[in-house]
Amino acid sequence: MLKEKVGPESSASQISTAALLLQHEVEQFYYKESLLLDRHEFNDWFDLLDKDIRYFMPLRTNRTRRDQKLEYSKDGEYAHFDDDLVMMRGRQRKLMSDVGWSESPASRTRHIIANVIINDASDDQEVHVTSSFILYRNRLERQVDIFAGERMDVLRRSDNKLGFMIAKRTIHIDQSTILSNNLSIFF
Amino acid sequence: MLKEKVGPESSASQISTAALLLQHEVEQFYYKESLLLDRHEFNDWFDLLDKDIRYFMPLRTNRTRRDQKLEYSKDGEYAHFDDDLVMMRGRQRKLMSDVGWSESPASRTRHIIANVIINDASDDQEVHVTSSFILYRNRLERQVDIFAGERMDVLRRSDNKLGFMIAKRTIHIDQSTILSNNLSIFF
Amino acid sequence: MLKEKVGPESSASQISTAALLLQHEVEQFYYKESLLLDRHEFNDWFDLLDKDIRYFMPLRTNRTRRDQKLEYSKDGEYAHFDDDLVMMRGRQRKLMSDVGWSESPASRTRHIIANVIINDASDDQEVHVTSSFILYRNRLERQVDIFAGERMDVLRRSDNKLGFMIAKRTIHIDQSTILSNNLSIFF
Amino acid sequence: MTTAKTKTRLNIGHEPKAFEKKNVWNVEEITALLDEENGTLDPRIYSDQDLYELEQERVFGRSWIMLGHETHVPKAGDFLTAYMGEDPVILVRQKDRSLKVFLNQCPHRGMRICRTDGGNAKSFTCSYHGWAYDIGGNLVNVPYESEAFCEDFNKAEWGPGQARVETYKGLIFANWDKNAPNLREYLGDATFYMDHMLDRTEAGTEVISGMQKWVIPCNWKFAAEQFCSDMYHAGTVSHLSGIEAGLPEGMELSDAKIPTVGYQFRAKWGGHGTGFYVGEPGMLVAIMGPKIAKYWTEGEAAARAERRLGSAERARQLMVQHMTVFPTCSFLPGINTVRTWQPRGPNETEIWAFTVVDADAPDEIKEEYRRQTLRTFSAGGVFEQDDGENWVEIQAVLRGHQARKRRLNIQMGKGRSAADNPHYPGSIGYVYNEEAARGLYHQWIRMMTEPDWDTLGPK
Amino acid sequence: MTTAKTKTRLNIGHEPKAFEKKNVWNVEEITALLDEENGTLDPRIYSDQDLYELEQERVFGRSWIMLGHETHVPKAGDFLTAYMGEDPVILVRQKDRSLKVFLNQCPHRGMRICRTDGGNAKSFTCSYHGWAYDIGGNLVNVPYESEAFCEDFNKAEWGPGQARVETYKGLIFANWDKNAPNLREYLGDATFYMDHMLDRTEAGTEVISGMQKWVIPCNWKFAAEQFCSDMYHAGTVSHLSGIEAGLPEGMELSDAKIPTVGYQFRAKWGGHGTGFYVGEPGMLVAIMGPKIAKYWTEGEAAARAERRLGSAERARQLMVQHMTVFPTCSFLPGINTVRTWQPRGPNETEIWAFTVVDADAPDEIKEEYRRQTLRTFSAGGVFEQDDGENWVEIQAVLRGHQARKRRLNIQMGKGRSAADNPHYPGSIGYVYNEEAARGLYHQWIRMMTEPDWDTLGPK
Amino acid sequence: MTTAKTKTRLNIGHEPKAFEKKNVWNVEEITALLDEENGTLDPRIYSDQDLYELEQERVFGRSWIMLGHETHVPKAGDFLTAYMGEDPVILVRQKDRSLKVFLNQCPHRGMRICRTDGGNAKSFTCSYHGWAYDIGGNLVNVPYESEAFCEDFNKAEWGPGQARVETYKGLIFANWDKNAPNLREYLGDATFYMDHMLDRTEAGTEVISGMQKWVIPCNWKFAAEQFCSDMYHAGTVSHLSGIEAGLPEGMELSDAKIPTVGYQFRAKWGGHGTGFYVGEPGMLVAIMGPKIAKYWTEGEAAARAERRLGSAERARQLMVQHMTVFPTCSFLPGINTVRTWQPRGPNETEIWAFTVVDADAPDEIKEEYRRQTLRTFSAGGVFEQDDGENWVEIQAVLRGHQARKRRLNIQMGKGRSAADNPHYPGSIGYVYNEEAARGLYHQWIRMMTEPDWDTLGPK
């Protein structure tokens, strides 16, 4: 099996190697992006948001199997986040403020980014990626929150250190009632 | 070090590239398989089970270090799951039913598949793979279950969209008492 | 985009392939290392610790954003772990003992190693790697602990089965108060 | 349905005669929790398990509880599942456009009748043994009824408990108590202030579809009190970083001016309260942005509001209003977030929040309301984040014995409000004030101690 | 071991004289929880913390509790750790083949003596200070006994508390109460029905090795009642999808016929109950597949069962039986899952389940039992999944005050059962019935209120 | 600040007159928990919620609680946040080098004043409404004080509650009770034994910077008792594997000799206790390694300690000492770990641990102390791991009713200690002993039942 698919001369091999490299680039981007958040290097993280960023997390509701398609709130309905760059920049100012109580002392977060799937890389400049995450959060003496979900991103090629900007991030969170006192962290 | 091992002409390199490609294929299979479950595309998931599937999760018991080898229940003893395809098809019918109360409303699951190790790919058609997982489950208003464990799979080459079928799945769950009201989800 | 970056003749491609292989080697090392711990093959795990190992986990404190730099305890201050090989060998003896109550019955652990970033591989023999982890622990009837954090390792090339020894491991745990009755497991 | 347990406990000491639950705290003890004269409050009001259980009967079993907005359930069969205190209910639009609210508990063996958040239903079938209810909550089918049941079984007696339902300008309230005053009477002079949000146009309001839910490990009264009475935290330090987040780029926090002019209202009866700034739209701009500030204060919509409310001040000048309708319906006119504080034990609250808009507002304004309330007042909102931080920590400190025995200060504005303002009904004082908080706790104590609406109700 | 606390509380009001725990609920209040005449039940029986604590003394401290099967511990030194209520015990096979059950608590400073699920032991050494016990639970070694202890220290007095142990056809039961009736007397007319599973062959039963454990956040009585009395949920809607999972491919759920013929038994004394269908093996096929249905109803094994049970109906026609031996031993003859409902607070239960098979059944049948009980009645079982869903939700709803004060309906079959069936002992009624449930709660109330076996015991 | 609730409950039965909390357990019941004559203990002392709540008032509200070391806060403005029982406090170094301890609760609406673990502060500003306190805990600024408050508002009355603060040779203690004896009197004859760690050199001790915190789901009294009295667990089986971890490579556990010579001390008054081996440094080597064993027993440091302590035995021979100063200050002289057991409910304890060293010890010795205490006595310590295992399991077993009603054995050394040792003050007995444990519980009972220091205090 291996021989067939990866013979050095076959174009399949070349395509596959390209896919591997792209997978590697995207994964490394996510891993490094996560570290920026988890090490509280927030200014660097906000610099990854492209000017037309949409940072969006719809609501999720409990429905019968029959109504499953109504599970997520839609555009124009209520949501958990639906920010553009101006709004995100405001969040950045809050976060870096000396009086940003909800994140000073800062949450200890850990973004585990897994199951990275590149859905579409046909455009030279944009990659559409789906990934799954566990986000562990620990705060103050003993607060613990564990979030899980899926991120559907549009990443855009950039000459910044990480190679990409985030052009769009849609987060499907695996909770109906948010099991935390706030969402003062980023996904 | 790198130069030695990956020189373009060396056969070591070619073997390694093959390993990388296989690793990639297997990981992508798992990631996409997970999404089928987590996005409730169950019919597609059940289609990945090969006709001789054994879906098996033994019990796990608390033993002294000396008796550690008795930790898992054995073939012929009680277990959490031990299904063949007919049984799994029954579970599929239950799951898709309008009266399958335990999964309607559906659990919100998230399968984080990590530590993918290919143990044996010497057979052209079958790959033996070990992986670790965290399975986060959230249901109804506020139920949360977190499972962890190891999956030992036999994957079989297929021309389906994901490239493999699941010929065998053995799940070692990291719990002795199952810390949930049921196991109505898939691992 | 892909064409440009992965053309078969380009040196960029060769470097990238090297990076892929190293990434693969390091990840596989971690995955297999994790399995040794999670399958209770402790003697094999201890054999991965190089003779000059420092196994170090500093304290983590709650600070204002302004004092964020004081978050971790420093060399010479109190910590959770700060062991050399002699100390670790003592832990090994305890762990394998018939009277090591805290791990007999053994904890069921699961190390999810994610976000593997190779920071520096310029030295032929040593690789500096950052990764994130979730460590799930389940013990006796119903004890559950979930730890998260970051590992900063120095791995050293070896001709052992896993390809590396651990020369240094620094663990940043995402808790200020350790939310468990003990730390009788390894990170 | 009175049980023996209840009966044997009735005639003990100073206890009210008609409550069902046994009284671990007696009337004097409950009354002493608030000392209005000296302006102190016993912190156990927030942490005591026994008080919490009494609350479920006496406060949440007798008050008008807000469940949602009429436009949440526009069509016949549309329903929401919701809570009144810790009791789950189903709110359903009937074919005649009326609304029904009934307990989401099957009277057979107790199963939750409906386990979804909402939808459209023709009937509800219990998943345990299949008893079926129509959308009015009437038991309409019992499997094997004739084969298996007994002679005195009567389906008509076995529907789930029904609550009274009334609405005020779009908001839906329910009440378990048949003797409670009707909603209008219960709201009393508070409607004057509710109208600032609900009655700016003859089209009324509509909801931005959806309900956001999250959990704060704190007593619900911190939240209810804050929206009732506490402009002080907004005018001092709690929300400085939230304001910072809304400043136009280039403007510094030190350039932002926090308003100091405004009023606070304490309801004559009922524990309702509100406060607001007058003039100075800067804070509204910082929270909701210039578009909404303009919509609220200028142009046709503001003119129409002025006509309906009868005063330019009320329609255009009064802003960043906070309000609580006792006990747990809170909202911010102008910002237009609406929420209930769902009690989940003395140490935990769920917030269920939504946003309303003028039904005839331009789409662009509706969208701006959606995005700005999301950005500011929601689980991830730059204002709401910090409330969560404070409330959680107050509650955590109350694990301490010393912390629970030191009475808190609730003196601000004591003796300074008066019921003689020509423009505003109720007892009116300075915007930075705790008079409305004292009103809230006063009403809470009355509900906790007075078994009879004859003495408890508004005159 | 009676404490001062107990002593000072004894002679208050209507309290029974001999219980040790103080009584927050008095006899009248407890008795009123069930109204057999009107067929109603007070839901607080499932949710009240004080009742739960009394239960631990009065029900679980005095009843015969099933711990496992004889074949779980075949050899001398074989042991299992188990629970009686919330009390951990060690069950050990002795050298003389007898069984011992003793508290898994070191009488020195209270450490759990054994922390594994089972194994084979020569002795048990406490990990705290090394006190050692033989497999009979006798304290046999105390380090530094002579150097460090005192004169009146006597090892013979300091073994862990011993329970009585008796077995019924393979099932092992234990009881803390020396005055309780012996096991056979306690089981009474229920043994007739237990034999349907346990006595089909002279070889008796054996266990499929292993014990599955999981946790349901609900009161144990939902589960105990359901297995005691509730064929109704199986005959209506709870398990429709479970049946669907077992249908042969091609068959539709609408083609499956749910049986309607059968009986229910309420024990004359003791709270035990069972129910079963008669004829119509379709449901058994849907649950356990054709192989087992055939084994149960046809061929040599069925013939042998008929000889032993003395009736073709009992051996071959009676099927899909559910049964509870009061309080927490439940099983399904035919399906052969056996389990205890382990209380873990009023709102939580652990299920400990295993499967038994005729010891002389063909290996293929044993294997089929293993796989089918796993598929149907286990944490992941297609039937059991939905019970977990229902019980959790009932319990969750009981956080509500209204939900707790509305009495539930337990009228089904009221007044219709009678003790005159020529073929079946006990009070017998239609299979869809709540008579056995009423029997269970009746017994529970008697155990909660009668301190003395003279009045409590079977005549 | 006495509330009506308190007042109405004062004159009931045998209750003490001056306690504020209602008494679910009366004096006789509490007293009966320990039977010193027969050497038995009621396990409910560890598991009862009501006792736990009384403890918070009566034990933690009146005892000297250790908060840290003087070198934790060397400079003016240096502070630590800590706990006294469940009450959070701030410990701050003042400009005049004195220490202040005050409740970490804003007297306005109850917010935690400071949410960090420590640092250096010029003042503390509440994040809710900005009330500001100086480092002495005085309220110095109230926003809008003149505009918004009332006439009788007086800042001087509204600082957070202050505790008394005293130190003993570096260790900082605080006490809420103004009538309690001063620290020296409270420590009494225990200081003799504390000096073994704290007074070996005129330079005194200093802390290895940092405080390790972790959580054990067990009652704090298991830990306090063990460090007070329990050399037995170390001399038998608890720590065998910990010793194994410290053996030089090549040496077997069976070669290691466990000491059997030593003494135990029970304080004349106060519940303090300690025990130690005399001679045989093998165990100290196994725990702390040869370098520290040598430093402790030989060379200049040991000689200096001998001069200060006045005895070669105390300075060089006495080792592996355990000690508890009632209620929750525990440490191990020689090993030099120091910790408090922070109660977090009857079933949970937080450990806050640090290490001290002779301030003038060589850097190499300080570093060795750091690494060895980390390796042995810390959350991951090879000794401490197993204590955590035992305590958790004891507590878990106490969910059982039988487990709670069987009195535990606390007989060891009963009647064998005496107060006539010429070299050691207090009641002295053999090192394997439970006399000091009996002393601890005796003091606990007295604090739980005696409202008045006139009768409770040391003569």
Ligand code: FES
């Ligand atoms: S509980 Fe609803 S039908 Fe039985």
Ligand code: FES
């Ligand atoms: S607790 Fe078992 S020997 Fe001490």
Ligand code: FES
């Ligand atoms: S609570 Fe501290 S200032 Fe209001």
Ligand SMILES: [Fe+3]
């Ligand atoms: Fe606020």
Ligand SMILES: [Fe+3]
């Ligand atoms: Fe069922």
Ligand SMILES: [Fe+3]
């Ligand atoms: Fe110890």
